[in-house]
Each structure stands twice: as C-alpha cells, then as structure tokens.
Amino acid sequence: MHLDLGSLSVDVIPCGEFRLDGGAMFGQVPRPRWEGLARPDERHRIAMGTNALLVRGAQFTLLIESGCGTRWTEEERAFFGIAEPGALTARLAALGVRPDDVTHVTASHLHFDHGGGLLTGEGGTPETEGDLRFGRAVHLLQGIEVQAAVRPPEFQKASYRGPWRRLLDSGLLREVRGTEEVLPGVRLRWTGGHTDGHQVIELDGGADRAFFFGDLVPTAWHLPPAYTMAYDLHPMQVMSRKRELLDLCADRSAAAFFYHDPDPRPARVRRDGKRFTAVRG
Numbered sequence: 001m002h003l004d005l006g007s008l009s010v011d012v013i014p015c016g017e018f019r020l021d022g023g024a025m026f027g028q029v030p031r032p033r034w035e036g037l038a039r040p041d042e043r044h045r046i047a048m049g050t051n052a053l054l055v056r057g058a059q060f061t062l063l064i065e066s067g068c069g070t071r072w073t074e075e076e077r078a079f080f081g082i083a084e085p086g087a088l089t090a091r092l093a094a095l096g097v098r099p100d101d102v103t104h105v106t107a108s109h110l111h112f113d114h115g116g117g118l119l120t121g122e123g124g125t126p127e128t129e130g131d132l133r134f135g136r137a138v139h140l141l142q143g144i145e146v147q148a149a150v151r152p153p154e155f156q157k158a159s160y161r162g163p164w165r166r167l168l169d170s171g172l173l174r175e176v177r178g179t180e181e182v183l184p185g186v187r188l189r190w191t192g193g194h195t196d197g198h199q200v201i202e203l204d205g206g207a208d209r210a211f212f213f214g215d216l217v218p219t220a221w222h223l224p225p226a227y228t229m230a231y232d233l234h235p236m237q238v239m240s241r242k243r244e245l246l247d248l249c250a251d252r253s254a255a256a257f258f259y260h261d262p263d264p265r266p267a268r269v270r271r272d273g274k275r276f277t278a279v280r281g
C-alpha cells in the first residue's frame with residue numbers, strides 16, 4: 001500500500017496481526033455495541049493489525065512505529081496472538097530498505113506493540129538485554145515518553161518491555177517536547193492521553209496530507225470520541241484530543257492511518273454533525 005503526498009511517499013508496513021482483550025480495547029463501550037464490529041475469539045481477544053509506515057522524503061527515510069518485535073517466548077506469542085514477529089524487517093527488505101538505510105524512526109509511544117520492533121533480541125531475551133535495531137537512525141521521541149519507558153508508571157508496567165535505557169546512552173535519541181516539525185513535512189504533535197508522552201504524526205507533502213493517529217484512534221472503530229480504551233491513562237484527554245485532531249484531519253481532507261485497524265489502507269475522515277466516519281478506496 002502506497003500513498004504519494006507530493007514531496008513525501010508513504011508505504012504501509014504491516015507488521016502482522018496481534019490480539020488483545022476486546023473489552024479492554026473498547027473501555028467503557030458495552031460489548032453489544034462493539035462485538036458486531038470486532039468479533040472476539042474464544043479467549044475474548046480481537047484480531048488487530050500493527051500497520052507501521054515508511055515515509056521517504058528527498059533527504060530521509062523515516063519509520064513510524066515498528067510492530068511487536070521479536071523478543072517473545074512461544075508462550076507470550078500465543079498469549080498475544082503475535083502472528084509474524086519478523087515481519088518488520090522482511091517487509092522493509094521487500095521494499096529494498098535495510099535497517100541501516102533508515103535515517104530516522106519515531107513512534108506514537110513506546111508500548112510493546114508500537115516500539116517493540118525498535119529493539120533486537122529473540123525469544124526469551126532478558127528484559128535488560130538487546131540493542132537498538134536501527135543503529136544509524138535518529139530516534140525522534142517525546143522526552144516524557146522515553147522517561148516512562150525507562151521507569152514505567154505502575155498502571156502501565158506490563159506495556160513497556162525491554163532495555164529502553166539503551167536509548168539514553170546510544171547518542172541516537174533526539175527528545176522532542178510538544179509539537180515540532182522534525183523533518184521537512186513531518187510534524188510530531190504531542191497529544192498525551194493514552195500515555196503522557198503519546199504523539200500523533202502529521203505528514204504534509206505539498207500535494208496531499210496525512211495523519212498517523214497511533215493509539216489516539218487505534219482503529220476506524222474507535223472514531224467516536226467516547227470510544228476510549230481501558231489502557232488509556234487519561235481517557236478524557238483522549239476524547240478531547242481525538243475530536244480536535246479528527247476535526248483537523250476532516251477539514252484538511254487529509255488521509256488517516258489507523259495503526260491497529262485490520263484494514264491497513266488509509267482512509268479519509270468525513271464529519272457529519274458530531275459524527276466521524278472513515279471512507280476507504
């Protein structure tokens with residue numbers, strides 16, 4: 001899947017299916033409202049995607065998100081239904097991109113299903129071991145998100161996994177605060193909400209624009225602002241930032257990428273009164 005924005009070209013890098021508890025993914029939304037959209041399996045999990053993006057500009061190759069990575073035991077893989085741990089590097093290779101060709105990486109936040117692929121390690125690699133997979137890439141991340149990954153808040157302890165301390169002494173970290181254009185046409189917009197350091201990535205290639213929503217709007221099912229997740233640190237902040245950025249996306253007729261949607265294709269967001277819908281194709 002490819003989208004040409006003008007000076008930026010975007011490829012979707014599906015990093016494989018994984019599964020989380022359906023009730024947790026839909027927070028306060030009653031099951032009869034969501035189970036028709038996302039059918040839970042016998043373990044009450046719903047199948048989702050991990051749709052990373054590769055953005056290429058004249059002077060850079062930027063990876064946005066990285067899937068769950070490879071640091072899983074067989075048991076953990078089965079628990080989370082992680083289908084293709086090696087998909088990230090294989091899909092990049094299919095586009096002719098080796099890890100050392102990636103000049104920049106970013107992530108909406110560093111939970112394991114977003115930042116996991118930024119780390120090396122196989123199977124049962126201990127939490128403290130492993131390294132950065134993209135060893136030449138500048139890591140563009142909100143400073144408070146890195147702090148949370150290194151010292152996770154108790155509420156989200158299980159969501160940050162791996163030796164994130166590596167980032168601090170790698171010389172590859174470029175901490176961002178708030179909203180900043182970090183590369184020509186690439187703007188990181190701090191949102192908070194899901195985590196204190198969560199950000200959305202806005203792309204503007206002149207001819208067209210796109211928003212990558214991370215876990216602010218994980219799937220098109222989550223377009224209603226009140227459809228927050230049990231995993232969100234600050235659900236009311238998610239609601240208000242979601243409304244604000246979906247408004248902006250609709251006003252600009254920008255494309256929208258939903259990281260966890262089983263359908264990895266970009267959509268256009270339409271607004272009908274207070275209701276948002278996603279139109280694909």
Ligand SMILES: [Zn+2]
Binds near residue numbers: 111218260
């Ligand atoms: Zn996620």
